[in-house]
Amino acid sequence: MPLRELDSYARAEVALHRIRxxxxxxxxxxxxxxxxxxxxxxxxxARIRRWFRRR
Numbered sequence: 001m002p003l004r005e006l007d008s009y010a011r012a013e014v015a016l017h018r019i020r021x022x023x024x025x026x027x028x029x030x031x032x033x034x035x036x037x038x039x040x041x042x043x044x045x046a047r048i049r050r051w052f053r054r055r
Contacts, residue, residue, distance in 0.1 A: 008036060 015028040 008039075011035060 011032060015032045019025045019028050
């Protein structure tokens with residue numbers, strides 16, 4: 001399993017643990033989605049920059 005998938009899995013597990021301990025599920029889901037979206041956006045932006053540098 002790629003490292004980024006393990007990292008995403010770990011973050012999801014932590015969010016579920018917080019929900020079980022009484023945290024707001026909507027807030028945890030929102031925070032998790034924002035974090036994963038930010039990471040995805042950074043990866044896509046880096047790939048686009050690399051592509052333009054090659055040209």
